[in-house]
Amino acid sequence: MGILEVKGVNKRFGGLQALGDVNLSVAENTVHAIIGPNGAGKSTLLNVLVGKLIPDSGSVMFDGQSVLGRKPHEINQMGISRVFQTPEIFADLSVFENVMIPCFAKRDGAFRMHAIESTHHEKDIAEQAMAILEDVNMADKRDMIASSMSRGDKRRLEMAMCLVQDPRLLLLDEPTAGMARADTENTIQLLKDIRTKRGITMAIIEHDMNVVFSLAERITVLAQGTPLVEDVPEKIKGHPKVREAYLGEAQV
Amino acid sequence: MLGLNSRDLRLFVIVCALCLLAPILLNPFPVASSLGESFNAGYPALMQRFVIFGLLVIGFNILFGLTGYLSFGHAAFLGVGSFAAVWMFKLLSYNIVPAIILSVIVAGLFSVVIGYIALRRSGIYFSILTLAFAQMMYSIAYSDLVGKMFGTIVTNGETGLQVYNDDPQFLMGEGAPTVPHLFGLEMNSAFTWKVGGWEFIFQNGYYLSALFMILGFYLSIRIFRSPFGMMLRAIKSNQTRMSYTGLDTKPYMLAAFVISGMYAGLAGGLLAAMDPLTGAERMFWTASGEIVVMAILGGVGTLLGPVFGAGVIKYLENIVSKINSDILHSWFAFMPEWMENLVVNILYPFVGKGWHLTLGLLFMAVVIFLPGGLMQLGEKILALFGRKKKSDDAKTGATEPAE
Numbered sequence: 001m002g003i004l005e006v007k008g009v010n011k012r013f014g015g016l017q018a019l020g021d022v023n024l025s026v027a028e029n030t031v032h033a034i035i036g037p038n039g040a041g042k043s044t045l046l047n048v049l050v051g052k053l054i055p056d057s058g059s060v061m062f063d064g065q066s067v068l069g070r071k072p073h074e075i076n077q078m079g080i081s082r083v084f085q086t087p088e089i090f091a092d093l094s095v096f097e098n099v100m101i102p103c104f105a106k107r108d109g110a111f112r113m114h115a116i117e118s119t120h121h122e123k124d125i126a127e128q129a130m131a132i133l134e135d136v137n138m139a140d141k142r143d144m145i146a147s148s149m150s151r152g153d154k155r156r157l158e159m160a161m162c163l164v165q166d167p168r169l170l171l172l173d174e175p176t177a178g179m180a181r182a183d184t185e186n187t188i189q190l191l192k193d194i195r196t197k198r199g200i201t202m203a204i205i206e207h208d209m210n211v212v213f214s215l216a217e218r219i220t221v222l223a224q225g226t227p228l229v230e231d232v233p234e235k236i237k238g239h240p241k242v243r244e245a246y247l248g249e250a251q252v
Numbered sequence: 253m254l255g256l257n258s259r260d261l262r263l264f265v266i267v268c269a270l271c272l273l274a275p276i277l278l279n280p281f282p283v284a285s286s287l288g289e290s291f292n293a294g295y296p297a298l299m300q301r302f303v304i305f306g307l308l309v310i311g312f313n314i315l316f317g318l319t320g321y322l323s324f325g326h327a328a329f330l331g332v333g334s335f336a337a338v339w340m341f342k343l344l345s346y347n348i349v350p351a352i353i354l355s356v357i358v359a360g361l362f363s364v365v366i367g368y369i370a371l372r373r374s375g376i377y378f379s380i381l382t383l384a385f386a387q388m389m390y391s392i393a394y395s396d397l398v399g400k401m402f403g404t405i406v407t408n409g410e411t412g413l414q415v416y417n418d419d420p421q422f423l424m425g426e427g428a429p430t431v432p433h434l435f436g437l438e439m440n441s442a443f444t445w446k447v448g449g450w451e452f453i454f455q456n457g458y459y460l461s462a463l464f465m466i467l468g469f470y471l472s473i474r475i476f477r478s479p480f481g482m483m484l485r486a487i488k489s490n491q492t493r494m495s496y497t498g499l500d501t502k503p504y505m506l507a508a509f510v511i512s513g514m515y516a517g518l519a520g521g522l523l524a525a526m527d528p529l530t531g532a533e534r535m536f537w538t539a540s541g542e543i544v545v546m547a548i549l550g551g552v553g554t555l556l557g558p559v560f561g562a563g564v565i566k567y568l569e570n571i572v573s574k575i576n577s578d579i580l581h582s583w584f585a586f587m588p589e590w591m592e593n594l595v596v597n598i599l600y601p602f603v604g605k606g607w608h609l610t611l612g613l614l615f616m617a618v619v620i621f622l623p624g625g626l627m628q629l630g631e632k633i634l635a636l637f638g639r640k641k642k643s644d645d646a647k648t649g650a651t652e653p654a655e
Contacts, residue, residue: 097485
């Protein structure tokens with residue numbers, strides 16, 4: 001039984017069957033990639049996982065609890081963190097504040113009236129935030145305003161913000177989309193480090209084969225809203241159905 | 253000290269000193285001189301307005317400055333605060349303690365209800381909702397709809413609410429003051445200090461209002477530097493990330509809205525405590541607009557900006573609007589007559605009743621050249637004089653938001 005269980009999920013947008021009978025199981029402590037050509041329903045599936053879309057039928061269970069119909073902050077509090085296609089960070093705040101906020105969210109829950117105490121007196125939170133910044137090699141940038149950083153650094157910061165909460169499942173939506181080659185390599189390395197150091201379960205939705213094959217332990221291939229195959233990377237590469245649906249066009 | 257870092261403490265001490273010395277600082281010219289007649293602002297009625305509106309805009313800035321949600325109906329809370337305070341005078345006595353407590357509570361209740369509904373939307377829709385609520389409340393107060401419904405008076409319509417001799421005033425003792433007072437300390441009694449041609453007036457009411465403004469300012473510093481304040485700035489920055497980080501934005505927003513509504517209620521209560529009458533016009537939309545202009549003029553999201561913004565506007569409103577053509581003529585009497593008339597004719601539309609024109613030009617200049625408000629001007633001037641000092645400051649305080 002996986003930590004995330006998707007069973008019989010269907011989603012229709014008017015005449016378009018975006019997801020048809022999707023079954024997926026993400027085992028704890030693995031990296032599970034979901035790949036597929038454009039329009040295969042990858043993003044729809046992700047939006048279902050984080051409660052943004054409610055499927056027409058089927059269930060999504062995280063650790064035995066349904067995530068359907070819950071608000072994003074409730075899903076986060078359950079232990080699911082999400083990295084977006086374009087980094088979603090607090091652009092007007094400093095890097096340090098950016099990582100302090102998830103620490104507060106983790107410790108104090110969805111809301112706490114915490115208006116008189118000074119932020120500077122929160123030594124534990126500051127330590128946690130500093131530790132994660134060191135982990136992602138951003139300690140020297142702690143006082144920069146987040147919007148002034150490069151795309152790669154913003155991605156790094158976003159991941160730090162997710163990781164500092166010690167999520168039980170990290171969802172990554174095309175973490176290297178639109179990145180330069182060097183930044184992509186850095187991100188892969190970062191994800192690998194996270195994997196070895198922290199052993200966090202990850203679900204990656206990705207286009208870039210290089211990323212998928214260097215990270216994933218299991219791969220699900222989606223095409224036209226249905227999973228074609230699910231297997232280990234070595235077998236996916238040569239799978240005839242996958243070649244037909246997807247890899248046939250791409251040069252790997 | 254006081255739980256503030258050294259920079260905030262310095263700012264706080266400066267504000268305290270300015271409030272304490274305002275009766276002297278605002279009266280730089282001898283009373284009898286023509287400059288004194290025109291530009292002295294150190295009289296109690298105006299100084300009260302400086303600090304009370306300063307308090308109001310400090311509260312407004314907690315909402316607008318930190319979260320970016322522009323409430324266009326904040327005068328409504330000021331209005332209900334005033335009505336609540338005057339009712340306390342009518343029912344209990346002229347002691348201002350119950351009046352001020354009730355004005356804060358009533359404004360808080362109103363802001364919970366209005367905030368709960370208006371915060372379902374963001375951006376321009378939020379502003380329109382708050383504006384609509386404020387205008388509804390204005391109309392209700394202006395026609396005394398609630399009073400008519402129950403066959404009594406509540407806001408007393410266009411006449412405005414004031415204390416009459418036949419009001420019950422249940423707690424009024426024998427020989428108690430018949431003006432607002434704090435346990436016998438009358439608000440409108442003052443001590444006048446004459447030095448040479450100068451005259452400085454120290455009034456109880458002003459100092460009480462100033463005390464409240466200082467407390468309000470202190471609380472706002474604490475909120476700005478607290479995790480709660482950081483969450484509010486995070487809401488302004490990115491609500492999507494906020495909710496995917498596990499934080500519920502709604503209660504944070506509502507708390508900010510209610511806090512700022514209570515500041516407005518306190519300001520309204522103080523206005524009534526200085527002068528125990530009120531009317532619906534305090535809730536009119538132009539009054540709400542004035543609050544927004546004060547905040548932007550002073551510098552949104554800065555600690556001190558709102559106080560300056562309120563001060564500048566109240567100064568223009570009371571000082572520039574008093575200048576008439578005779579005063580202008582007396583200033584330019586040294587010129588040849590044709591030139592004098594020309595200059596006076598050019599300047600005349602900008603003073604007296606035309607003070608709004610001056611305000612408009614000032615506002616435009618600030619928005620175009622100083623988007624950070626007058627505080628930005630202050631920073632620029634400081635930077636010119638002490639570039640080195642500034643860079644030292646930047647090193648130690650870089651994690652702080654601008655003051």
